[in-house]
Amino acid sequence: MTGKAAPLVVVVKGWPRLSETFIAQELVALEQAGHDLALWSLRFPTDTRRHPLHDRLKAPVRYLPEYLHQEPARVWRGWRAARRLPGFGAAYRIWRADYRRGRSRNRARRFGQACVLATELPAATPALYAHFLHTPSSVARYAAVMRGLPWAFSAHAKDIWTTPDWELREKLSAEPAGASFGATCTAFGAAHLRDLAEDPARVSLIYHGLDLSRFPAPPDRPARLPGAPLHLLSVGRLVEKKGFDRLIAALSLLPRELDWRWTHIGGGELKAALAEAARAAGIAARIDWRGACDQPQVIAAMRAADLFVLPSRIAADGDRDGLPNVLMEAASQKLPILSTPVSAIPEFIETGTHGLLVPDRPEDLAAAIADLAADPPRMARMADAAYYRLVHEFDMDPGIARLSARLHALCGTGR
Template sequence: MTEHAGRLAVVVKGWPRLSETFIAQELVALEDAGLGLEIWSLRHPTDTKTHPLHDRLTAPVRYLPEYLKDEPGRVLRSWQAARRLPGFAAAWRALRRDYARDRTPNRLRRFGQACVLACEMPVDAPGLYAHFLHTPSSVARYTAILRGLPWAFSAHAKDIWTSPAWELQEKLDPKSFGAAFGATCTGFGAAHLQALADTPSRINLVYHGLDLRRFPAPPDRPLRQPGDPVGLVSVGRLVEKKGFDRLIEAFALLPPDLDWHWTHIGGGALKDKLRRQAQTRGVAERITWRGACDQPEVIAAMRAADLFVLPSRVAANGDRDGLPNVLMEAASQKLAILSTPVSAIPEFIESGTHGLLSDDAPETLAQAITDLARDPARTAGMAEAAYQRLHTEFQMQPGIATLVTRLRTMMQDTQPRAMVQAAR
C-alpha cells in the first residue's frame, strides 16, 4: 500500500517523559514501519533526563499552549481561524454537550488546544492518534471534528478507570465523532472498553511488549544462598496506586536476621512523605532513593538486584496500573518478581510460576519477601519462567503490526469529512 504523504498527528500528554517509555518504544517502531509522524504535546517536559529511545525518534515535536493564558495571541488567532473551518459548528455543539456534564476549566482548555492544533497542523495530515483516552483524546476528538479527519487512541490505565462512562462511550461512538478504533494494552481494559463500544471490534488488545533488541542479555546470576544479602529494587512513580507506602510498612516487619536493601527509582508527588515514613519506621538506612533515571540506569539497577517489587493497588479515585512495562523489563534480566494481582498484572505473571503475586497488606508483603529471599532456587526458577514467557508471548512486534494496519486503514477513511459536512 502506498503510504499517505502527510504525517499522522500524534497527541500526547507530555514529551518526552521518562515514565512513559512504552509510548516512545511504540512511536519509534511505527516510524521504523514507515509511518510519518508529528508529535503534538499538551505539556512541556519536566524531566531533566531522556531515554535513548527519545533520541531515535525523528518526528518533529510541537507544543500546544499548556494553559491558554500563557499564549493568548496564538490562541486568539487560532480561535478566529477555527471558526472558519467546516467542522466548527459540529465541534462547538460537541463542546457544549460535554461542558454541560463537565463544567471545568480543563474542558474549555482542551477545546482551545484543539483550535490551535486544528489550525497549525499541516493541511495534508491524514488523521490523529492520541495516547491516553482522557485529555489527549479530548483534544484529538475536537480537532478531528474541526478538520473532518479520522482519529484513534491508545488507552492505558488511569484514563480508562477514572473517566466517566458517558465520555468513554461518546469517544467510542461513531455517531458522536468517536474514534475509528482504539487500542489498549491489557485484556482487562479491553474487555471494559469493548462492553462500552457500539462494536467490540472497534477495540484492539495490543500488549506493549518489549523490543528485546534494545535490552542486553540477562546477567549470569549465581544462585544465592538462603542467608545471603538480598537486594530489592522497584521502579515506579511515587503515587498512591504504586503502593510503596505499604511496602515501607512491610520493610519494618521483616525479620531482624534478613539482610536486605531496597533501591527505588522514580519521582513523584509522595517523595517527601514516603521518606519521612521510612525514617519513622526505622528503615531509612536500608533504602536508596535514586529519583528519576534513564532506561540504561534502570536496567543496570535491575541487573544488580535479586528481587523486583511492585506492590500495585487501586487508588481511592479508581486509578490503577495496567500491565506495567517495568515487569517485563525485570523479566528481560531474569530478575525475580513480587507484585500484586491488580488489573492486568496476572496476564503476564501467573503467581507461583512466573513470579509471586501477593495482596498488598504489609504483613503479607513482608512474608512474601522473606519467603523469596530464603528460597533462592524457587525464586530463580520463577525468574527463568518469566523470561521465557516474555520471549514467547510478550514481544513488541505483533502489536506494532496490528497498529500499523489499523492506522493505515484509518488514514484512508473519508467518512469523517462527510459526517462533518452533513452536520453543518
C-alpha cells in the same frame, strides 16, 4: 496509492517522559514500520533526563499552549481561524455538552488547545491518533471534528479508570464523532471498554510487549545463598496506585535477621511523605531513593538487584496500573518478581510460575519477601519462566504489526 503520505498526527500528553517508555517504544517502531509521524504535545517536558529511545524518534515535535493564558495571541488566532472551519459548530456543541457534565479548567483548556491544533495542522493531514483516552483524546477529537478528519486512540490505565463512563461511551461511539478505532494494552482494560462500546470490534487488544533489541541479554546471576543480603528494587512513580506506602510498612515488618536493602527509582508527588514514613519506621538507612533515572541506569539497577517488587493497588479515585512495562523489563534481566494481582498484572505473571502475586497488605508483602529470600532456587526458577514467557509471548513485533495495519487503514494508506 502512490507517493509519500502526509504525516499521521500523534497527540500526546507530554514529550518526552521517562515514565512512558511504552509510548516512545511504540512510536519508534511505527517509524521503522514505515509510518511518517508528527507529534503534538499538550505539555512541555518536566523530566531533566531523556531515554536513548527518545533520541531515536525522527518525528518533529510541536507543543500546544500548555495553559491558554501563557500564549494568548496564539490561542486567539487559533480560535478565530477555527471558527471558519466547516466542523467548528459541531465540535463546539460536543465540547459544550462535555463541559456541562464535567466543568473544569482542564475541559476549557482542551477546546482552546484543539482550536490551535486544528488550525496549525498541515492541510494534507490524513488523521489524528491520541495516546491516552482522557485529555489527549478530547483534544484530538475536537480538532478532528473541526477538520473533518478520522481519529483513533490508544488507552492505557488511568485514562480508562478515571474517565467517566459517559465520556468513554461517546468517544467509542460512531456518532457524534467517535474514534474510528481504539487500541488498549491489556485484556482487562479491553473488556471494560468493549462493554461500553456500541461495537466491541472498535476496541483492539494490542499488548505493548517489549523490544528486546533494546536490552542486554540477562546476566549470569550467581547462586544466592539463603541468609545472604537481599537487594530489593522497585521502579515506579511515587503515587498512590503504585502502593509504595504499603511496601514501606511491609519492610518494617521483615525479620530482624534478614539483611536487606531497598532501592527505589522514580519521581513523584509522595516522595516526602514516603521518606518520612520510612524514617518513622526506623528503616530509612536501608533505603536508597534514586529519583528519576534513564533506561540504561534502570537496567543496570535491575542487573544488580535480587528481587523486583511492585506492590500495585487501586487508588481511592479508581486509578490503577495496566500491565506495567517495568515488569517485563525486570523479566528481561531474569530478575525475580513480586507484585500484586491487580488489573492486568496476572496477564503476564501467573503467580507461583513467573513470579509471586500477593495482596497488597503489608503483612502479606513482608511474608512473601521473607519466604523468597529463604528460597533462592525458587526465585531463579520463576525468573527463568518469566523470561521465557516474555520472549515467546510478549515480544513487541506482533502488536506493532496489528497497530500499523489499523493506522494505515485510518490514514487511507492501507498495505
